[in-house]
Amino acid sequence: MMIQEFKILTVTHKQTNLSAIEDFVLKAADEVALQERLAHLKAQFDLEELFYLPTCNRVMYLFTMSRPLDAHFAGHFFQFVNPALTIDTLERIEDTALLLEGEAAINHLFEVSASIDSMVVGERQILGQLREAYDRCLAWGLTGDNLRLAIQNAVISAKEVYAQTRIGEKPVSIVSLAVQKMMRNNLSREARILLIGAGQTNALVAKFLTKHDFSRITVFNRSLEKAEQLAATLGGRALPLTALAAYREGFDCMIVCTGATEAIITPELYAQLLQGEQDKKLVIDLSIPNNVHRATTAAFPMQYIEIDDLRQLAKENLAFREQEIAKAQKLLAAYIKNFPDALRHRRVELALRAIPEEVRAVKEKAINEVFKKEVAGLDAPTRELLERMMTYMEKKCVGIPMKVAKASMTGAPVKQKQPKQELITA
Numbered sequence: 001m002m003i004q005e006f007k008i009l010t011v012t013h014k015q016t017n018l019s020a021i022e023d024f025v026l027k028a029a030d031e032v033a034l035q036e037r038l039a040h041l042k043a044q045f046d047l048e049e050l051f052y053l054p055t056c057n058r059v060m061y062l063f064t065m066s067r068p069l070d071a072h073f074a075g076h077f078f079q080f081v082n083p084a085l086t087i088d089t090l091e092r093i094e095d096t097a098l099l100l101e102g103e104a105a106i107n108h109l110f111e112v113s114a115s116i117d118s119m120v121v122g123e124r125q126i127l128g129q130l131r132e133a134y135d136r137c138l139a140w141g142l143t144g145d146n147l148r149l150a151i152q153n154a155v156i157s158a159k160e161v162y163a164q165t166r167i168g169e170k171p172v173s174i175v176s177l178a179v180q181k182m183m184r185n186n187l188s189r190e191a192r193i194l195l196i197g198a199g200q201t202n203a204l205v206a207k208f209l210t211k212h213d214f215s216r217i218t219v220f221n222r223s224l225e226k227a228e229q230l231a232a233t234l235g236g237r238a239l240p241l242t243a244l245a246a247y248r249e250g251f252d253c254m255i256v257c258t259g260a261t262e263a264i265i266t267p268e269l270y271a272q273l274l275q276g277e278q279d280k281k282l283v284i285d286l287s288i289p290n291n292v293h294r295a296t297t298a299a300f301p302m303q304y305i306e307i308d309d310l311r312q313l314a315k316e317n318l319a320f321r322e323q324e325i326a327k328a329q330k331l332l333a334a335y336i337k338n339f340p341d342a343l344r345h346r347r348v349e350l351a352l353r354a355i356p357e358e359v360r361a362v363k364e365k366a367i368n369e370v371f372k373k374e375v376a377g378l379d380a381p382t383r384e385l386l387e388r389m390m391t392y393m394e395k396k397c398v399g400i401p402m403k404v405a406k407a408s409m410t411g412a413p414v415k416q417k418q419p420k421q422e423l424i425t426a
């Protein structure tokens with residue numbers, strides 16, 4: 001197996017917009033259908049091994065084959081993946097897809113794993129996605145020893161990047177930044193929290209609230225059913241959005257995030273929710289456009305956290321992570337350089353796998369066929385000694401080829417055991 005045999009066909013957020021990536025994903029109704037389509041793809045293009053990774057910002061086909069990878073092959077490949085792709089797209093496939101071979105393919109795989117190539121640099125989620133995708137392809141019999149080695153090395157080098165650089169350090173998601181700011185306010189676990197909206201964003205907020213053990217949460221939502229679902233995950237209470245105006249229990253923190261295009265929290269409503277309390281409340285507004293009216297933030301004492309500030313912070317943190325890319329690439333370079341050696345090593349290991357069996361067969365033949373008559377004539381202790389000597393020889397012989405092969409790969413001389421110097425007695 002030569003490194004040149006590794007190939008990647010991929011479409012990523014860097015080449016095209018996210019919605020267009022969908023066109024290069026292998027569509028299937030369920031997992032069984034997907035397994036069938038992948039097996040068919042592998043057979044159709046005579047691929048030795050195949051690994052398939054679809055995520056929200058890329059779709060990657062990593063495979064091994066001895067033929068060179070060119071635009072003609074890629075066009076046919078993607079036509080099979082999605083017969084609805086236009087002839088124009090297929091003829092100009094290099095405008096949308098990346099065609100990578102050999103070291104360039106391995107380099108790309110390693111950079112994807114270390115999340116250097118991600119839309120959000122430093123997001124570790126990719127490692128989990130890579131592992132899951134690999135386990136699936138392995139279980140479906142699509143991958144073999146060479147892709148196992150490539151993915152294993154990619155994961156090891158990515159972990160090194162996460163450990164040795166600050167690439168994943170500063171939060172870049174709006175929700176984690178909001179929670180980080182919220183926690184700086186030293187709210188007690190008993191703080192009264194109003195969660196307004198029960199969509200995806202607030203569901204994520206709810207996970208953090210559970211993690212931090214907040215116990216007095218009321219969820220308000222336009223549809224009561226969704227409020228109830230979210231409240232159940234929090235051990236909280238659910239009310240319809242219309243009940244907000246009549247809510248009389250006060251609050252310490254309000255987290256607002258809905259798709260409403262008009263402000264929900266007006267000064268009048270806010271004054272009503274305060275129930276005469278004078279202290280500074282914490283108000284977090286994650287909606288676009290803002291759901292807390294400007295006049296509200298101006299009229300009442302509050303610590304106001306809004307999405308624009310968080311977005312700016314996310315941008316700065318992402319820029320910080322991007323500065324770590326060069327350091328990460330330097331770390332990866334060492335792994336990429338060593339990968340051909342790892343391949344050679346594995347090839348030798350596989351070739352030598354048969355040796356123990358062969359040596360054992362020689363031993364058995366010697367005892368049971370070639371020297372059968374002579375062995376039969378031996379008394380029991382001599383026969384036992386002979387067998388022990390043969391077993392000793394067998395064990396020692398098995399290790400020799402591996403030792404020689406390893407030395408020839410590293411260029412180190414094979415160590416010869418020197419006979420022990422006889423003690424010269426006068």
Ligand SMILES: NC(=O)c1ccc[n+]([C@@H]2O[C@H](COP(=O)([O-])OP(=O)(O)OC[C@H]3O[C@@H](n4cnc5c(N)ncnc54)[C@H](OP(=O)(O)O)[C@@H]3O)[C@@H](O)[C@H]2O)c1
Pocket residue numbers: 174197198199200201202221222223226241257258259260261286287288289307
């Ligand atoms: N997705 C992100 O990455 C992200 C990050 C930060 C902020 N945001 C912003 O957060 C807001 C919600 O996003 P999401 O991802 O949570 O959306 P989502 O999953 O679609 O949920 C929308 C939520 O808003 C409610 N809603 C929609 N229209 C409403 C209206 N006219 N009046 C009252 N409630 C209404 C929905 O109530 P029903 O259950 O009754 O439909 C639901 O609870 C948006 O402004 C979005 O721009 C999104």
